[in-house]
Amino acid sequence: MTEENTDRDLIDRIRSGDEEALSRFYAESRERLGKMVQFRMDPRLAARMDPEDVLQEAWIAARQRIHHWIEAPERDLFIWLRLITSQTLVDLHRKHLGTRMRDARREVVPGHGGPAASTVSIAGRLLASVTSPSQAAMKAEISRRLEKALDAMDPIDREVLVLRHFEELSNNEVAEVLGMKKTATSNRYVRALGRLRGILESMPGFPGGTES
Structure with a gap:
């Protein structure tokens, strides 16, 4: 079978x-x-x-x-x-x-009734690869800037990013979780990835990021 x-x-x-x-x-x-x-x-x-x-x-x-x-x-x-x-x-x-x-970064997400991933959690996961002494020295400042930039993202775009990138759900699963059309979640994921890439490229310590 x-x-x-x-x-x-x-x-x-x-x-x-x-x-x-x-x-x-x-x-x-x-x-x-x-x-x-x-x-x-x-x-x-x-x-x-x-x-x-x-x-x-x-x-x-x-x-x-x-x-x-x-x-x-x-x-x-x-x-x-x-x-x-x-x-x-x-x-x-x-x-x-x-x-x-009651934290603005941990609201319940519209569409699936669960707690939103905090920008602190997202930033922490993204910064997990920062290990060199020079990068570690800047980690707190990078984290603060990254959290601020993530907070500025559209909440649903940020949620799609979390579901796809960190929870590793398929696009079909994300669409069902959020009650959205598959094309809409796919477009939002592409947009969120582009926004995240732009954020990271502006941060020192990431590949392609600005030099400090």
Whole structure:
């Protein structure tokens, strides 16, 4: 049996109410979901709980609410699980941080109800390759400038960039997450990449960047 047929069989079993099949699918999706949680989790929440705790809470919610997907299975199952995980993360932010989670850089993203990736998280990931002593000395200033530039980007463009580049979702998956047409998300990704490239090229310490 091919991998495609195996996946189809697994989905069919889940539609018939097979919880073991759902458990297997969730286990296979866990790494991708964990990547999303780690990237979007507020550091203050991360100090209190592990991303695995979020995934466990999300699994419980998915088991309890799987009938919603079964009743409307036209939605991709992974995207539905990602939605449940995003909502779980929002709930945990509110439970543990309350009003302190109200940060302009961590708003809930229109279209998918999950927490937006903060510009701090994006900048941190982009700066992870900065390792030389001369670059490290400028890292704080570069980070500040990069965060400011990212804040100036269109929020949806920034979200498309995060979904494609950091969560490694396909264009079709991004379109479903955001409730947009595939051509629109593709165009936004190209635009966001161009904007990001321009930002990075103006920063010392990046390939093609300005000299300090």
